[in-house]
Amino acid sequence: MSKIAIMGAMPEEIEPIITKLDDLNVVEYAANKYYEGSYHGKKVVVAYSKIGKVFATLTATSLIEKFGCDTLLFSGVAGAISEDLHIGDLIIADGLCQHDLDITAFGHPYGYVPEGEVCIPTDEKLREVAKKVAKAKGLPLKEGIIATGDQFVADHERKEWIGKTFHADALEMEGAAVAVVCSSLDVPYFILRAISDSADMDASFNFDEFLESSAKISADFILAMVEEI
């Protein structure tokens, strides 16, 4: 039987999901908590990684290798780069890149290391499920590149540079780590983010104000996807 991993980075991003699970069982592993349960008859394992690419790598790997998940859905919030994206809007990742990975001193492009790739594509079938859910809900759904880096971006120039350099529409701190883990372990993965801020000088204020509401928008959408997978 399939087992779906649902991952976030912060407690607020998975709390709206955990409360909806049946047969909940909490497992402590690798300095984290993993919530096993079911949703509409589907087996799920839910966890938040804590912030940043390193924690996200550990949690995504554990969800697959320790808990045996064969699909991974990420639910969370993001900073907007595209001017089409506003607070509460949803974006699904076509691909993910690391905007703070830089060995350009050796002539490589930003975001590239040997034997790696700048942009890692997400699973097309899962993106199609998302579009079907969005249509059924009458929700607009943007699709684009999401840039990941180990920094909370609250600077117009930095955000514009990331957008231009990676053709990215949104930014966050975990997605590309999940992408590397899932693509390396051949597990279909999907990254959904709801906008919490615009990664500019007001970012930290907007983030604090909209984290909870935007995280719930993303979480509710992810649960609707679980019913369709």
Ligand SMILES: Nc1ncnc2c(CN3C[C@H](CSc4cnccn4)[C@@H](O)C3)c[nH]c12
């Ligand atoms: N502008 C932005 N830049 C980079 N990432 C983001 C995100 C997405 N998440 C939220 C959280 C911010 S750091 C954090 C630290 N302390 C408290 C809360 N969040 C981190 O997990 C990445 C939303 N807006 C972003």
